[in-house]
Structures are given as C-alpha cells and as structure tokens.
Amino acid sequence: MQFTIQATDPESKARTGVLSTDHGLIETPIFMPVGTAGTVKAVHQRELVEDVRAEIILGNTYHLYLRPGLSVLEKAGGLHRFNGWNRPILTDSGGYQVYSLSNTRKIKEDGVTFKSHIDGSKHIFTPEGVMDIQRTIGADIMMAFDECTPYPCEYGYARTSMEMTHRWLTRCIERFDSTPAKYGYQQTLFPIVQGSTYKDLRQQSAEFVAEQQREGNAIGGLAVGEPAEEMYKTIELVNAILPSDKPRYLMGVGTPENILEAIALGVDMFDCVMPTRNARHGVLFTTQGIINIKNERWKDDFSPIDEELGGYASTFYSKAYLRHLMRSEEILGAQIASLQNLTFYLWLVKQARQQIIGGNFAKWKGAMTKKLMQRL
Numbered sequence: 001m002q003f004t005i006q007a008t009d010p011e012s013k014a015r016t017g018v019l020s021t022d023h024g025l026i027e028t029p030i031f032m033p034v035g036t037a038g039t040v041k042a043v044h045q046r047e048l049v050e051d052v053r054a055e056i057i058l059g060n061t062y063h064l065y066l067r068p069g070l071s072v073l074e075k076a077g078g079l080h081r082f083n084g085w086n087r088p089i090l091t092d093s094g095g096y097q098v099y100s101l102s103n104t105r106k107i108k109e110d111g112v113t114f115k116s117h118i119d120g121s122k123h124i125f126t127p128e129g130v131m132d133i134q135r136t137i138g139a140d141i142m143m144a145f146d147e148c149t150p151y152p153c154e155y156g157y158a159r160t161s162m163e164m165t166h167r168w169l170t171r172c173i174e175r176f177d178s179t180p181a182k183y184g185y186q187q188t189l190f191p192i193v194q195g196s197t198y199k200d201l202r203q204q205s206a207e208f209v210a211e212q213q214r215e216g217n218a219i220g221g222l223a224v225g226e227p228a229e230e231m232y233k234t235i236e237l238v239n240a241i242l243p244s245d246k247p248r249y250l251m252g253v254g255t256p257e258n259i260l261e262a263i264a265l266g267v268d269m270f271d272c273v274m275p276t277r278n279a280r281h282g283v284l285f286t287t288q289g290i291i292n293i294k295n296e297r298w299k300d301d302f303s304p305i306d307e308e309l310g311g312y313a314s315t316f317y318s319k320a321y322l323r324h325l326m327r328s329e330e331i332l333g334a335q336i337a338s339l340q341n342l343t344f345y346l347w348l349v350k351q352a353r354q355q356i357i358g359g360n361f362a363k364w365k366g367a368m369t370k371k372l373m374q375r376l
Ligand SMILES: Nc1nc2c(CCNCC3CCCCC3)c3[nH]c(NCCc4ccccc4)nc3cc2c(=O)[nH]1
Pocket: 034, 035, 036, 058, 059, 060, 061, 092, 093, 094, 095, 096, 143, 146, 147, 148, 149, 192, 219, 220, 221, 222, 223, 224, 251, 252, 253, 254, 271, 272, 273, 274, 277
C-alpha cells in the first residue's frame, strides 16, 4: 500500500495525499462511513458511490464475526463480494466494539472474553484470532488488537494497559506477517497508539508504534469523553513522533469541528458513527449549519434540505417533507437523513483538501467551523 503526500498547508500540519490499495485510490484527508452489519445503515452501495462519493468504508469485525459469521463470509469470498462494495474497506479489530457493546467482557493477557450481545454465547478475542477474522473479512486495512482505555483513567491503569496493548501488537504483527491474504489482494495492518491523555505514556506508545514501521498508523484512546483540548494536545504530541510519510488515522472522530482541527494537526483518516447515528435522530449536518429537522420551524419550509451540498437527497427533497417522514418514523426518512449527513462529511473533507491545495486551509478552517457548528 502506497501513500503519497501532494500538498501541505504553509500555516498548519495539514496535508493532502493519495493512499493506493488493491481496491483503488483514497484521497486524504478522508472520512470513512461506518458500516455495521455489513452495510452503512440505510444506504445503498450505489448511493454510497454516486451521492456520498465514499471512497472507503468501515466493516465491523465484532458484528460480522457474530453474524453472519466467518464461514458465510469465507464462502462469499470476503466482505467485498458479500456486500458488493468493490472499493477499499477498513475493519477495526473488535476490541473497542466489545468494550462498547458487551458488558460481560473480561480482559486478560491472552485476550478479551465476552458474551455475544445477540444470543449470550461466550467468545474470546485474541490478537491472533482477530488477525484471522480480519483476514477472512478481507479488509484492505486491518487494525491491531488493542485496549482503548476509558476517560478519565488512572495513570497506573493507563500504563499497564498500554504495555499490554504493545505486547498484543507484537503478537498481531507476528500473526499477520505469517498468514497469507485469502482472496488474492494485499491487506495491510495499522498499529494503534494508546496511553490515555498522559504525555509520557503517549510518547512511549507513539515511539513503540513508529518503530514497527508499518504502512499506516492509528491514534486510539481518544473521543472517549476527554475535553477537546486534551484530544488536540494528544494528537499534536503523537503526530510529532509518528512518521510524517505514512497516513495517520484518528479513530472514532468526530464532529465537523474536531475533524477540521485534527486535519490542521496532520491527521489524514477519520471514522465516526455520528453522521448516521445523528441522522436517525433527525439531527442534520448541512453546509449552512446544524438542523434538528423534527423542530416545528421546518413544518412548512419547502426549500431543499441542503441546496449548496448538491447530491440527490439534499436537493430533491424539502425540509418540510423530511420533517414529516421523520415524525412519521418512515424508513425513507432515515435513508434521506443518512445520505444528507454522509454526503456532508465527505463534502467537508473534500473542501478541506481543496483549501490545503489552495494554501489557505488554516484561515478557512476558523470561519467554516463557526458556520457549520451553528444551530439553525
Ligand atoms: N480499536 C480501537 N477503536 C477505537 C474506536 C472505534 C473506531 N470506530 C470503529 C467502527 C467500526 C465499525 C462499527 C462502528 C465503529 C473509537 N471510537 C471512539 N470514539 C467514538 C465516539 C463516538 C462518537 C459518536 C457516537 C458514538 C461514539 N474512540 C475510539 C478509540 C478506539 C481505540 O482506541 N481502538
């Protein structure tokens, strides 16, 4: 997997690049829509390509492992063949999903045991096991098995957890480097920096991760409730240590404001469930600001959802109509709102790319953030 940096912003760490995988090219900075059970909720593959202009999507190791299960995915020839997405896919390693979905998990040196949130059956995720799972899913980019520490987190716990994550990373690399790709195209493994919000631990973790010399690196352990300023300070510290010629992926982030700030700090890849989750609750991100479409004020506003954004749903349907669908709990409402928010997130990173190439990203960021985060 190749990463080529194209433009850099003179007044920040922002840069644009191209990531080439066996399933095609990814222009960075990029936002990666999150799929869960093998689909980006309520959105068709064609819409993802033509309207959202998604370039890479996330698969969900935890969910896919439990349902439909590995044998179905293997028989299908991997997730790309199963869900018809023939562009790049990234899968997380499952540890975070166990942490956020299954309240019956136990963390041990060997791995994490948990009960399925679907049928209560007992399972264990180990570094070796999640490498095999991600090989079977066929993700172009696989994530190392890590522990995402909560916030706040005792220094002692953060350190022992980080050290275990480093031992797990070594086990992931050994397993990954000794097993072949299953479906004829190359896969790559990204390690994940931890260390909570402690300067010394973050430096140690970033140095250990950088030493592995992998094709890309991720920043984990953030967007777990810490103040935004803590997040930004940690990103700055870690990015000063991670190699600048490899893509940097900030996991689970975030709001439009978080994303623009992190781009200025040198982050290239983002994922978050916020666009699709907010959409299902009627909270829309638009080029004019944030709209809660269920609000009375849109009752007879027949203007398009987001004229400036372009894209099918944003220009074809009115605010009043979408409000009606959401209040009637019509499935089409969730579909339109999801399309709006995902198209917005991809539009936002595209705007950022253009501003970086134009050399005025740092100036543009401030005004744009103010406009996008205002509640209409
Ligand atoms: N390995 C790993 N994953 C992390 C994730 C999951 C990233 N999304 C995966 C994706 C795979 C497919 C299914 C969905 C998830 C994080 N997400 C967040 N914050 C989200 C904060 C948030 C934001 C909006 C709404 C809910 C939660 N912090 C994260 C830290 C880590 C981490 O250290 N290690």
